[in-house]
Amino acid sequence: MIRLLQRTHAVLWQNNPLALGIKVVFLGLALFGSATMWMAVFADMGASLLVLANGLRMLRTSAPQTKD
16 A cells, blocks of 8 residues: 555656646747647647556556465
């Protein structure tokens, strides 16, 4: 349980800067007039998919074996 909590915490700390970083980049581009609304929408959806894929990596590990 503790290892799962630690891995979940690590994934959260990876996902937050990733998603916020993409949003900050597109905010900067929008301020300078280089980004369109559609670019921002696709970037937001892309960030959401990256965060989801990063979280799904946790499913690859096998469950701990219990002795019966």
